[in-house]
Amino acid sequence: MSFSRDASAAAEQGPGAQWRVRVPEESELPAVARIAHEALLAPTFDIDRIRQTVELDRTLAVFDGPQPVGVAGVHSFTMTLPGGPRPVAAVTGVGVWPTHRRRGVLSALMRRQLADIRERGEDVAALFASEGGIYGRFGYGPAAYATDFRVRTREIGLRPDAPRDPALRLRLADAGEARKDMAVVHQAAAAQRVGEFQRSSAWWNTVLRDEPAERGGYGPLMCAVAEDDAGPLGYALYRTRQHWDEHGATESSLWVKELYSTAPAAYTLLWEHVITRDLVCHLSHDMAPPDDPLFTLLADPYRVSKGQVDNLWVRLVDLPAALEKRSFAAPVDVVLEVSDHYCPWNAGRWRLSADTSAARCVPTDGAPDIVLDVSHLGAAYLGGTGLGGYLAAGLVSEAAPGAVQRLDTALHRSDRPHCGKIF
Numbered sequence: 001m002s003f004s005r006d007a008s009a010a011a012e013q014g015p016g017a018q019w020r021v022r023v024p025e026e027s028e029l030p031a032v033a034r035i036a037h038e039a040l041l042a043p044t045f046d047i048d049r050i051r052q053t054v055e056l057d058r059t060l061a062v063f064d065g066p067q068p069v070g071v072a073g074v075h076s077f078t079m080t081l082p083g084g085p086r087p088v089a090a091v092t093g094v095g096v097w098p099t100h101r102r103r104g105v106l107s108a109l110m111r112r113q114l115a116d117i118r119e120r121g122e123d124v125a126a127l128f129a130s131e132g133g134i135y136g137r138f139g140y141g142p143a144a145y146a147t148d149f150r151v152r153t154r155e156i157g158l159r160p161d162a163p164r165d166p167a168l169r170l171r172l173a174d175a176g177e178a179r180k181d182m183a184v185v186h187q188a189a190a191a192q193r194v195g196e197f198q199r200s201s202a203w204w205n206t207v208l209r210d211e212p213a214e215r216g217g218y219g220p221l222m223c224a225v226a227e228d229d230a231g232p233l234g235y236a237l238y239r240t241r242q243h244w245d246e247h248g249a250t251e252s253s254l255w256v257k258e259l260y261s262t263a264p265a266a267y268t269l270l271w272e273h274v275i276t277r278d279l280v281c282h283l284s285h286d287m288a289p290p291d292d293p294l295f296t297l298l299a300d301p302y303r304v305s306k307g308q309v310d311n312l313w314v315r316l317v318d319l320p321a322a323l324e325k326r327s328f329a330a331p332v333d334v335v336l337e338v339s340d341h342y343c344p345w346n347a348g349r350w351r352l353s354a355d356t357s358a359a360r361c362v363p364t365d366g367a368p369d370i371v372l373d374v375s376h377l378g379a380a381y382l383g384g385t386g387l388g389g390y391l392a393a394g395l396v397s398e399a400a401p402g403a404v405q406r407l408d409t410a411l412h413r414s415d416r417p418h419c420g421k422i423f
């Protein structure tokens with residue numbers, strides 16, 4: 001299981017070593033960006049839209065002669081991690097031209113990208129994966145999940161003891177009109193929720209894009225804002241779709257794009273608004289946090305049809321820095337033996353000593369308590385996924401009985417990590 005520093009260095013000559021990776025010229029961007037769109041089977045390609053958020057100097061491409069055949073980008077995000085908001089390399093736009101797949105192009109891109117991220121001083125990378133089988137080998141672990149759910153609104157209601165505040169009122173507006181209020185609420189909510197990133201103006205353009213052809217039969221984006229005299233405390237961004245059955249009875253739907261709040265009573269008001277809108281029979285949300293207050297506020301939680309969907313994958317790029325900057329829920333003192341094929345500087349034995357106020361992570365020759373891959377630490381880093389599952393599966397081992405339980409307890413958070421916007 002262990003992977004020595006020498007062996008890691010040898011792995012740098014591994015898959016994809018024959019490809020040259022470089023930052024493309026501005027003039028090459030359309031051809032390079034098109035790779036990811038074609039690879040991801042995206043229906044439309046709009047380079048102006050891509051230019052809004054792309055960071056050219058953090059875009060890497062592989063060329064076969066003059067032809068670009070692979071691409072991977074990074075957004076420089078401030079993401080909330082256990083301990084507070086920090087710079088995170090948000091990996092995006094990954095694709096390989098279909099004629100060049102399985103020839104090591106992605107491996108070459110990942111190796112160079114991880115080295116660049118480290119050089120820039122970011123200790124954590126995160127991404128959304130199109131498929132679960134791709135990124136584990138590159139040291140990423142599945143660290144957050146979202147919940148998609150459907151309810152028949154006429155079968156549900158909120159508990160009578162759901163918190164309410166008579167000082168709160170609701171305002172329904174076009175999404176564009178409510179943009180400033182949404183930004184205020186989101187900024188505060190995202191700073192609290194592990195996994196969320198702070199949205200720039202360009203990202204708000206992306207969130208609020210509302211092309212009729214992309215509405216899937218629904219109407220325009222609407223925004224309900226919950227506010228008091230001091231300002232906005234929450235919002236629900238949603239679309240509705242009118243539908244009548246063959247007897248003329250309503251079968252209309254409401255799709256929640258996102259719902260954020262900074263106060264419990266505003267959650268109550270907003271959820272009650274969307275589940276009680278006249279004529280609406282069906283409500284759905286594709287990407288709610290698994291611990292969204294709605295699930296606790298419902299009088300009968302059995303009435304929700306829920307599924308689990310993938311959310312963030314996390315990679316520790318600078319393992320000791322990432323662990324030292326993290327907050328811990330309980331004291332822990334363990335020696336970790338870590339394998340890391342793509343970031344050899346992380347491989348080896350580390351002693352992690354942490355309590356609730358500070359953490360130290362230093363190289364050691366001490367006997368290991370836990371033997372694991374860096375991807376397992378990535379999965380556990382946000383505090384929402386335990387290492388116990390990996391231990392039970394035999395992918396992580398412990399020399400000292402109870403060591404994984406102690407580390408899990410220290411890494412645990414009582415809220416669940418979640419990112420509400422795919423990047």
Ligand SMILES: CC(C)(COP(=O)(O)OP(=O)(O)OC[C@H]1O[C@@H](n2cnc3c(N)ncnc32)[C@H](O)[C@@H]1OP(=O)(O)O)[C@@H](O)C(=O)NCCC(=O)NCCS
Pocket residue numbers: 015016039040093094095096097100101102103104105106107108128129130131133134137
């Ligand atoms: C996923 C993708 C980027 C992989 O690129 P690639 O250049 O073919 O990958 P590599 O040749 O470097 O493969 C490296 C390893 O990953 C494996 N792998 C690659 N894609 C995989 C996938 N989708 N599922 C499982 N394993 C995969 C390869 O088999 C190889 O394994 P090996 O080292 O054991 O031989 C490419 O197939 C693609 O563009 N897919 C469609 C778009 C997409 O899904 N992009 C990712 C967005 S998050």
